[in-house]
Amino acid sequence: MIQTDLIKGSLRTIVLKLLKENGRMYGYEITRRVEELTAGKIKLTYGALYPVLHKLESEGVLVTEQENYNNRIRVYYSLTEKGHSMVSEKIRELMEFIESLQGIVNPQTNPNYA
Template sequence: MSNSKLYKGSLSTIILQLLFKEDKMYGYEITQRVKELTKGELNITEGALYPALHKLEAEGLLEVEMKKVDNRLRKYYKLTQKGTTESVSKLEELERFMQTMNGLIDPKPSLG
């Protein structure tokens, strides 16, 4: 994906978070939403997105719903119960990581 390798490890978290907020989305919609939310800063490539979606589906975190739209079938992804729980814990994990990185990069001067 992306302009930066730093985002790579967070792809599953990003997908789970989007689905947590949006209920159900299809692959192309996810790529576009990320681009829109990050104002083009983060660009999820197709070659990374679908493998990640399929992996999450195999792990039982996502389930699939098909809809007929414009003469073709569209595959929507939704969080399962397990996926909802996982999205919360993944977000906490990411927040802890960001705090740690913040502490490392910009340590507050100690008073001691």
């Protein structure tokens, strides 16, 4: 696990993207999924994740449902209509950002390289 500070700024979009794909997820599941998708390179911290989830909920982007599973409470998060309508745009922005970063880090593959 290397990059932690790099995540800044993309965490929201990552959460939205995963929820779009999976319908609904709980916090712990999100951290597992991110580890899975990044071969263990990105490990989300709960101190970062939960505030983001709560913020997105307060903004009306997510809703929660609590369920009982094995005597434990699970809080499932899913996109609202508002969430659905913003997630595509957010993903597009993130992809553009990734491309831009590549243009800087790997300029030989970049047509804008002067």
